[in-house]
Amino acid sequence: MREAATKFALLPRDAKAAAYPADPGLDADFGPADDLMVAALAVARQIEGLEALREALSGELGFALARATRIFISLKGRLIVTGMGKSGHVARKLASTFASTGTPTFFVHPSEASHGDLGMLRPDDGVLVISRSGETVELSDIVAYTRRAKIPLVAVTSARESALGRAADVALVLPEVVEACPNGLAPTTSTTAQLVLGDTLAICLLSRRGFSSRDFTSLHPGGNLGARLKTVEDLMHRGADVPTTHHASTLAAAIIEMTSKRLGVTGVVDDEGRLVGVVTDGDLRRALEAGFYDRPTSEAMRREPLSIAGDATAHEALAKMTRNRVTCLFVLDRGRPVGIVSVHDLLRIGV
Known part of the structure; x- marks a missing residue:
């Protein structure tokens, strides 16, 4: 960068002015082109200093x-x-x-x-x-x-x-x-x-x-950084607020569960309470169009639902949602849903 800045400094004034027209409100003898030269040389010297520091560290x-x-x-x-x-x-x-x-x-x-x-x-x-x-x-x-x-x-x-x-x-x-x-x-x-x-x-x-990031969170509870480092466990819905539907129940039951919990999704659990699938509002619409209203939820669910650990950070949860194009993630304990976090929960705290 310093070499480039030096070359720029050697250009005729009219060539520099052509690249950066003079501002009529400034001194005509020292225009934007000259400022660029000074700035470029200053940054180049800073970079050279850091390169020297890196070499010294070896x-x-x-x-x-x-x-x-x-x-x-x-x-x-x-x-x-x-x-x-x-x-x-x-x-x-x-x-x-x-x-x-x-x-x-x-x-x-x-x-x-x-x-x-x-x-x-x-x-x-x-x-x-x-x-x-x-x-x-x-x-x-x-x-x-x-x-x-x-x-x-x-x-x-x-x-x-x-x-x-x-x-x-x-x-x-x-x-x-x-x-x-x-x-x-x-x-x-x-x-x-x-x-x-x-x-x-x-x-x-x-x-x-x-x-760790969790240690960092404990020392940075405020602001956007604190929000990004909150854990899923801090934000997730728990207990009766977690939408779940038995795999053998009808889609009508899934609609009621999804509507009452207002998360646009319901988990599908088996006889042991383990999460075996998920149904989103989009899945419901497609199932209803195919006439599945009275069919078991298991026929409309998506298998291998996404989940996330309770000690994961809010930033990690948002990244996983974005990467997989979903709006909710379940939190599991030995395969059973104990919580759910939505993108709205993350946005509300400023992640």
Whole structure:
């Protein structure tokens, strides 16, 4: 992308203007074509930074990440994340990600730590410090405190020989990158690398902990994400609300059952109460057109009905319904229907 952006930058101004006509409301000397060039170069530098990070993870940085994972997965206390300036904003985001994926975490501002918040750290905690230079003055007190209290310290920095890099139990040393800023100064590519490395550490901890979608649901009960992760068991109709018809009963009985339960479907059960088929409103219409009104339901049912586990997520239920072009799924217990979930149940909660 950077090569393409550079080639674009070398085009004559009239060629660029032909591709992106000037906006009369903007400075004629710096039009949309120039904006495109700047944007393309900025994105290209970010991509190059991530490519460098991926390459570094195949070497020493990868081994350091594994050591950091072992330290944090064994903590009996919490993970404390800190940083100053732009790195501090990244640290706040990462603290939220760690906490939401099963690692009890909170952010401590380094300046506040120097004014009493060091008391928030306990001996069984661990600390993750983020600083590109590794020489941020505001971090000195919290770093020194971890050394005195023998609290595990992991650093994310671009300077191995910095004060932070030397003090840390594990230094996650980021590769040198070019900032996306034209001046090479504003933290952009470097903060992207910090964020991605921190997210990678969170995923390593999640994987090591065996953190499941159900665990995720318990920590994300609100919003669209919470809705998608609710389980079928949370949403399904139960007991007398589950439409079922005996296989030997007539279609007239199936119509009554389907109408009273208002789900557009009824399950067909055998003498043992096991689900052996399903009849939809479409199946009923076709059967009635063929004169099956007084015939057994078993003659109109679809065999091998679809079902889903009660602990499946709402998202998984919707995907299965969409894939099979059905609007309801039965939940079985040893072959017997104990619940049913419909697409309307899923849409109502915002899946």
